[in-house]
Amino acid sequence: MSNAHLIQKPRPETADVLVIGAGASGSVAVRELVQQGFSVVCLEQGDWTPATEFTGDKPEWELSRQKQWHPNPNVRQNPSDYSVNTDDSDVNPLMFNAVGGSTILYAAHWCRALPSDFQVRTQDGVADDWPFSYEDLLPFYQEIERDMAVSGLAGNTAYPDGGGYPLPPLPIGKYGHKAASGMDKLGWHWWPGNNSIASKAVGHRAQCLRYGACLTGCPAGAKASTDLTHWPYALELGAHLVTGARVSEVTVNAEGLATGANYVDREGNEQHQKAKVVVLAGNGIGTPRLLLLSKSSAHPDGLANSSGLVGKRLMMHPYAAVVGTYEDELESWLGPAGQSIESMEFYETDASRGFVRGAKWNVMPTGGPLGMRAGYGGRPIEESFGVNFHRNVKTVLGKSFEWGIIAEDLPDENNQIVLDSINVDSDGIPIPELHYKSSENTSRLIDFHVDRAVEAHEAAGATTISVTKLMRDCGWHLLGTARMGDDSSTSVVDQFGRAHDCPNLYVIDGSVFVTSSGVNPTATIMANALRSMRHLAETHTDQKTAN
Numbered sequence: 001m002s003n004a005h006l007i008q009k010p011r012p013e014t015a016d017v018l019v020i021g022a023g024a025s026g027s028v029a030v031r032e033l034v035q036q037g038f039s040v041v042c043l044e045q046g047d048w049t050p051a052t053e054f055t056g057d058k059p060e061w062e063l064s065r066q067k068q069w070h071p072n073p074n075v076r077q078n079p080s081d082y083s084v085n086t087d088d089s090d091v092n093p094l095m096f097n098a099v100g101g102s103t104i105l106y107a108a109h110w111c112r113a114l115p116s117d118f119q120v121r122t123q124d125g126v127a128d129d130w131p132f133s134y135e136d137l138l139p140f141y142q143e144i145e146r147d148m149a150v151s152g153l154a155g156n157t158a159y160p161d162g163g164g165y166p167l168p169p170l171p172i173g174k175y176g177h178k179a180a181s182g183m184d185k186l187g188w189h190w191w192p193g194n195n196s197i198a199s200k201a202v203g204h205r206a207q208c209l210r211y212g213a214c215l216t217g218c219p220a221g222a223k224a225s226t227d228l229t230h231w232p233y234a235l236e237l238g239a240h241l242v243t244g245a246r247v248s249e250v251t252v253n254a255e256g257l258a259t260g261a262n263y264v265d266r267e268g269n270e271q272h273q274k275a276k277v278v279v280l281a282g283n284g285i286g287t288p289r290l291l292l293l294s295k296s297s298a299h300p301d302g303l304a305n306s307s308g309l310v311g312k313r314l315m316m317h318p319y320a321a322v323v324g325t326y327e328d329e330l331e332s333w334l335g336p337a338g339q340s341i342e343s344m345e346f347y348e349t350d351a352s353r354g355f356v357r358g359a360k361w362n363v364m365p366t367g368g369p370l371g372m373r374a375g376y377g378g379r380p381i382e383e384s385f386g387v388n389f390h391r392n393v394k395t396v397l398g399k400s401f402e403w404g405i406i407a408e409d410l411p412d413e414n415n416q417i418v419l420d421s422i423n424v425d426s427d428g429i430p431i432p433e434l435h436y437k438s439s440e441n442t443s444r445l446i447d448f449h450v451d452r453a454v455e456a457h458e459a460a461g462a463t464t465i466s467v468t469k470l471m472r473d474c475g476w477h478l479l480g481t482a483r484m485g486d487d488s489s490t491s492v493v494d495q496f497g498r499a500h501d502c503p504n505l506y507v508i509d510g511s512v513f514v515t516s517s518g519v520n521p522t523a524t525i526m527a528n529a530l531r532s533m534r535h536l537a538e539t540h541t542d543q544k545t546a547n
Contacts, residue, residue, distance in 0.1 A: 069217065141523060173330075249293055309313045477520065
């Protein structure tokens, strides 16, 4: 990408809207608001990540996943990263700070939540209903899918409208066909996976070259990361982006209204950006961290926290992996690393199973010699190197695939983000401390789904099957820590992300989720952000501000 887009006019002293975070939701906010004529400044603690830095087309690709492109910031330790205290967590959080945020490294599975996901209390008597429905979000799903040029096949029977996508589906490959054969024998639902990866050239994005390196950034530019899909247009329209800006506090006036944000630049200087409206678009960890850091006389327990729910109800989608090895050559080193096929066969609640809710399944390739999980770690060193490495290459390379299980995670106030009382980041700001335990319901759910995935591999003819019931490095989906709702005593923001306690503060990332669903959340995060920001634009004449 050319550096021309980095040339910007002087930013306003007081922005109409300040967006904090340039990832999935922040990108949507900036583009939508600048299109609507607002002056917009965005603060992002990361930087641009040129495609030339990605190693998926280079010999060192799998080795670079061990450190440079590891999804866990505690392992990666880039200057733009902050550590997360995970001493009391079953799962490690995975994220990336950059223009484009975690869309730089995501696998690009593109899944709408199902209608039942918005009515969990009504349907299953647990958790809470969302303050709006699938039908309310549908037009925003469709608009975002066009922006992201999603590849997929219409007619999926799991959805009431069957879906419908701008680009045709990516090839499901030999491993996808093998997985589908097992599902067909069992009479179970499957469908070609939707991915925000270009199946043919579109706009300035190339066609997928099937490197299978999606989880370390796409060197071809085929994957829809928002640095490609949203930021070039936003900057052309006059948005102002400040990279290397680590926000330490949202500032407020005596009435408790947001006035802007303090941040530290990469030279270590403390700066302030004024704004009439502030929009938080960090993630389910970064946003509650910032709200808790932003204490004041008007907000003594943290900004927008009169309910006491900021940081609580963290949901992270526990992930199980069931890998089958076959005698056939399946070319499972081919990409994309997104989902080849998916299944919603066991997605809805069946009380006879002994748990509520369900999970989405997805078939993913197992990658190169070090395996798709090389970047996640957790296996004993002797299983992956030396004599065992050579044996595994001969028996597994190109002959295995993974049924991945994304378990719906129900909200629990004991699963939460708090501020670490001792440890700080490189700018002296307290880091987040994560408390997360997988529930008994989740354990039962995973046990059931793992057993069914084993059956699916057996039906497809697997010769060996290995099971990982909970991958520690699986916390991509950081949800629920500033939940939305109509009642200010039981929620942090309203259905459009506006804070109950601070009417010119909005939260639009995954932290507003009421329940987690059992699917990858990026589509819902971005659609919800678009809905929220369009409402802000439409009602701005009634917007209360401090300036």
